[in-house]
Amino acid sequence: MKKFIIVYGAAVLLLMGIAEYRGWSLMSYEEQKGVPKSLRENPGSYRSSYARVLHK
Amino acid sequence: MDGKQEIMAEPSLTAPTPAPASPQVKTLKCSGCGSPITLRGMERTESVACEACGSVIDLTDENLRIISTFQSKIKHKPLIPLGSRGRIRGDLFEVIGYLRRAVTVEGVDYEWSEYLLFNPYKGFRWLSEYNGHWSFLKTTTHIPRKKGDGARYLDKTFLHFQTAESRVVFVLGEFYWKVQAGETCKFTDYISPPMILSKEQTAQETDWSIGEYIEPETLWSAFKLTSSIPARIGVAPNQPSPYAGQASSLWKLIGYLFLAAVFIHLAIFFLSQNKLAFENRFTFQQKDKGKAIVTEFFEITGHPSNVVIKTAAAPLDNSWLFLNMALISEDGRAYDFGREISYYHGTEDGSAWSEGNFSDEATLPTVPPGRYYLRIEPESPAPMVNYHIQVYRDVPQWSFFFIVLGALCILPILLIWRLARFEGARWSESDHPGTMWMRIPDSTPEEEEGKEKTKGKVDR
Numbered sequence: 001m002k003k004f005i006i007v008y009g010a011a012v013l014l015l016m017g018i019a020e021y022r023g024w025s026l027m028s029y030e031e032q033k034g035v036p037k038s039l040r041e042n043p044g045s046y047r048s049s050y051a052r053v054l055h056k
Numbered sequence: 057m058d059g060k061q062e063i064m065a066e067p068s069l070t071a072p073t074p075a076p077a078s079p080q081v082k083t084l085k086c087s088g089c090g091s092p093i094t095l096r097g098m099e100r101t102e103s104v105a106c107e108a109c110g111s112v113i114d115l116t117d118e119n120l121r122i123i124s125t126f127q128s129k130i131k132h133k134p135l136i137p138l139g140s141r142g143r144i145r146g147d148l149f150e151v152i153g154y155l156r157r158a159v160t161v162e163g164v165d166y167e168w169s170e171y172l173l174f175n176p177y178k179g180f181r182w183l184s185e186y187n188g189h190w191s192f193l194k195t196t197t198h199i200p201r202k203k204g205d206g207a208r209y210l211d212k213t214f215l216h217f218q219t220a221e222s223r224v225v226f227v228l229g230e231f232y233w234k235v236q237a238g239e240t241c242k243f244t245d246y247i248s249p250p251m252i253l254s255k256e257q258t259a260q261e262t263d264w265s266i267g268e269y270i271e272p273e274t275l276w277s278a279f280k281l282t283s284s285i286p287a288r289i290g291v292a293p294n295q296p297s298p299y300a301g302q303a304s305s306l307w308k309l310i311g312y313l314f315l316a317a318v319f320i321h322l323a324i325f326f327l328s329q330n331k332l333a334f335e336n337r338f339t340f341q342q343k344d345k346g347k348a349i350v351t352e353f354f355e356i357t358g359h360p361s362n363v364v365i366k367t368a369a370a371p372l373d374n375s376w377l378f379l380n381m382a383l384i385s386e387d388g389r390a391y392d393f394g395r396e397i398s399y400y401h402g403t404e405d406g407s408a409w410s411e412g413n414f415s416d417e418a419t420l421p422t423v424p425p426g427r428y429y430l431r432i433e434p435e436s437p438a439p440m441v442n443y444h445i446q447v448y449r450d451v452p453q454w455s456f457f458f459i460v461l462g463a464l465c466i467l468p469i470l471l472i473w474r475l476a477r478f479e480g481a482r483w484s485e486s487d488h489p490g491t492m493w494m495r496i497p498d499s500t501p502e503e504e505e506g507k508e509k510t511k512g513k514v515d516r
Contacts, residue, residue, distance in 0.1 A: 032392055
């Protein structure tokens with residue numbers, strides 16, 4: 001029991017430490033790569049997946 | 057001095073006495089079948105049961121008359137053979153007698169074994185075995201006091217466990233009384249694990265004995281037994297809880313874990329940057345519908361951590377503002393998300409109501425450092441909405457801290473559940489099943505003295 005508490009407690013604390021340090025979040029988002037630099041000149045060329053799904 | 061100390065540390069027991077170098081035995085012929093019978097009790101026993109025919113012979117009678125005969129079809133074999141010698145609590149004892157007792161509860165017979173031990177300097181002791189659980193017993197030095205339905209002995213409160221009538225169903229070897237086939241007695245057990253206080257009442261006398269739970273491995277080692285140790289079944293009345301002894305250290309450990317969680321959280325909280333990386337005000341108008349804007353570049357520094365986008369909007373009067381946003385890095389990585397801010401209010405059945413609010417907070421996880429900008433595409437049915445966006449880097453979060461507190465709360469719940477399960481199993485075979493939480497002894501001694509007339513059972 002003691003060993004279990006130590007292992008479980010350490011794992012939970014470690015996870016909390018990592019989560020808080022790395023700034024984990026439960027928020028949903030989409031990650032995309034390779035967005036062209038030209039987007040700054042033509043912002044309308046980028047289409048948010050959220051706009052289409054959630055608020056068409 | 058508590059009961060345990062009495063068993064383990066009574067002065068006469070802690071100073072081991074010399075034991076006979078070799079067993080002093082005497083033999084006689086069984087009056088029933090003529091088989092040889094070995095006597096080990098050094099003339100301090102009054103009866104002996106023949107292993108071959110089950111006859112119990114009166115050793116105080118010069119003609120060795122048979123006082124009863126056990127006609128049991130089942131020949132029980134003692135787990136510790138008669139004649140075995142072993143050192144228990146520092147003293148050498150020899151097994152001289154073995155008997156089986158039975159009790160019938162709700163039509164079911166329950167049997168247990170008792171081994172009579174003898175040391176010429178210490179007298180008699182008992183080993184009791186039930187379902188693989190063992191107790192080492194001796195007679196009490198004085199009469200325990202009554203305490204409610206329990207008993208008080210050596211400053212310890214014992215809880216009533218069970219009262220029943222037992223009968224002798226099988227005997228082997230010698231005894232210090234004239235044991236009879238089917239002999240009955242009313243017994244009452246009181247417990248304060250690992251101690252057990254037992255009262256045995258017959259028409260003639262009342263005997264009290266105090267016992268301590270003993271690990272079978274200790275006995276097997278003491279008697280140098282080569283047989284396998286029978287598995288323990290269930291929980292014995294006086295079996296010490298494996299959790300009770302550790303409970304305080306486990307509670308302490310759980311407390312330290314909670315403290316560690318607070319410490320880690322506060323350390324990360326105070327070391328967080330919580331730095332404003334970008335801030336600007338914008339206005340949405342219907343003519344801008346469908347148009348996206350981008351902000352200037354801003355720097356996000358430090359180790360990979362969260363980025364919090366705080367938004368506030370006004371005026372919102374029964375309306376909403378939806379922002380399609382993307383946090384885009386200089387090297388082309390985009391975190392795409394959408395947030396809605398809405399505020400509605402009104403009156404229904406004479407009472408005012410409102411829902412929503414004018415601000416929002418979005419947290420993007422583990423964003424690496426670099427140069428970023430925001431792409432914002434607003435939508436709203438309102439003719440015009442002003443909104444304010446702030447981007448913060450490495451903002452301390454409370455959510456995981458509370459999740460961890462919840463996860464750590466599982467530990468005390470688990471500990472209490474295991475304690476309760478063990479105690480539930482213990483009390484399930486008592487006269488008080490399901491009442492273990494109400495049966496916690498208090499430390500106030502009861503002054504009522506036991507009035508039974510007692511007779512020393514084993515101190516002869």
